[in-house]
Amino acid sequence: MKKTVLVACGAGIATSTVVCDRVENLLKDNNIPAEVVQCKISEVASRQEGADLIVSTTILPTTYTIPSEIATAYITGIGMEALDQKIINHLKN
Template sequence: MKKYTVLVACGAGIATSTVVCDRVENLLKDNHVNAEVVQCKISEVSSRQESADLIVSTTILPTTYNIPAEIATAYITGIGMDKLDQRILGHLKS
């Protein structure tokens, strides 16, 4: 079974990414997706993308990356969380 790597990024890599990181970890565990969730700063994503499969960001992405990216505003606002869950799972199960 493939092990995925998901980068969860925010501006400082501390506050909002902690909330999103917990949500993504639980989502993947509940759906039996073998993945490591790595919390980082948005400024670190470019250098980490080659070893990752997906970016989940709590902030606007400053550039385009070589891997899929999702903005996690839904996890902060509580609006549209189910749709975001499905998009994240879709990236990792395809």
């Protein structure tokens, strides 16, 4: 079954593009069928229904009904493999 991942950042442009590319490649490499949707943090609440995971480049302003991961590792380059594994674990269930 195809998963949906929301990739969110403050403006929905720069940092989320980097994270989007990383997540798309990660899912492809691990044969996880998924749609990666880039959006603004302010749009996450309205888009969470039907999604499986939120990957955010910034601290989320609230809690959501689906799991979330902060993608700082993809921006700083520190701890990327650990974050890769967390994302895979969320989506393989």
